[in-house]
Amino acid sequence: MSVIDWRAPTQLGVEQLIQSSNKILSKKDIKIRISEDIFRIKALEMDWDIGLVIYEPEDPKQIFVGADGRKAGMFILHGGSGDFRSMHKLNHFLATKFGFRVVCMTYPGRFYFPDPSRDWPGETVLDDGSLRTPIWLRGERIEPNQYDIIYDDSLRLRYGTRPVARAKKGTQFYDRMAAWPAAFEISMREACANQFPSKDYSIYVHGHSTGGPFVHMLTQRVENIAGVVGIENSPFGYMYREMGGIDWPNPFNDLIVRTWRDIARYRGAEALSKEGPNALMRLAWLMEEVHDDWNAEKNEPQFKAEYPIHYAQKNTLREAATAAADRLKLNEAEREKLIDQYIGYTRELTGPGTKPVPPILLAICKHSRDHTEEVYRKVVIPMYEAMRPAPKVSVTRLATGTHFYEKCEEGLPLGLIPPVAEIWYEAIKNGYFLTD
DSSP, X not given: OOOOOOOOOSEEOHHHHHHHHHHXXXXXXXXXXXXXXXXXXXXXXXXXXXXXXXXXXXXXXXXXXXXXXXXXXXXXXXXXXXXXXXXXXXXXXXXXXXXXXXXXXXXXXTSOTXXXXXXXXXXXXXXXXXXXXXXXXXXXXXXXXXXXXXXXXXXXXXXXXXXXXXXXXXXXXXXXXXXXXXXXXXXXXXXXXXXXXXXXXXXXXXXXXXXXXXXXXXXXXXXXXXXXXXXXXXXXXXXXXXHHTOOOOSOTTEEEEOXXXXXXXXXXXXXXXXXXXXXXXGHHHHHHHHHHHHHHHTTSOOEEOOHHHHTTOHHHHHHHHHHHHHHHTOOHHHHHHHHHHHHHTTSOOOSTTOOOOOXXXXXXXXXXXXXXXXHXXXXXXXXXXXXXXXXXXXXXXXXXXXXXXXXXXXXXXXXXXXXXXXXXXXHHXXXXXXXX
């Protein structure tokens, strides 16, 4: 099929966003069903349980078909410390308003298997001082004797003081922390193969924030991924590293456990962007909002191991791969291959026979802390353009919104989900993702 010259808007004002939202919200809903799929993979000789949540039209004939004649599947990843529930509004909207078949994968270790609600219980820092830890395999528990507790202030300016569970060498926790990058890749590929057969589906991937580098990495490893659809969607890890200019100082066996501080680090920057310095005059009020949000969100996982890929920390990934290789008793060639595999997760693949990076369709919010117009103009777009071959890239600037784009605003009851979803729909319908 020939490529159609459809172009995304370069910017959308507040009134345009409200008009689009009203138009899409008025569309009749498609009846959908929501289901779970829990499956087991093997990675580096360890078993891992993975949880998917699937949103799809009850009538398969109502699944949206794109310009390439294939059904449109959405593979969605949540952000840094969440799980599938943080993407529920987007997933539900894509299925009910446009008929996309949506598969939302929770990162390895984040799906709370013991309770049907999937709510993580209690606080992230327990009364006895121990910390919340992942569940990588049903029935497996990381006991407090498997880690040391560190209170890390090495990036205090950005993150505050962070509780850290530092896995002890020789423990199951340490081995998991060394092996999860491979498990992440395999679980994504398995999910796409099982849920979106290539003969029937084209896949469009979206990863909020930290999910972005992982879906970018996936684009060249799954043949029927047609492109990236993003809002506040971080790019490849090495690009994000340049966006923030930060070295990640922690070793691979550090699990960062989140607290209210991780809400505060966004809320302060957003308040400054929206209100200016006068935001400090209502600091007590802002902190009340932070703690209210934390109380509402602490039932999500609220821990994070994925920074080494998000920040393309090659030395940390080398250490993780080396630890996994030591456990597996790999020879020198096998060891170097695993190291290259881990470091390869941080950037695009190159070389003969490699699938090119497919088209990229992005949107950024006015009050985002990290995804600013300036950093996209000076850093992100030039780095995409420097790829060989360079992918088609489009960035729409939105005149409102924060990194948490689903938050309601005046005239936007579902935040920026409806207008951005409309852009994605129009792009897929009108051939933006078709390539010669």
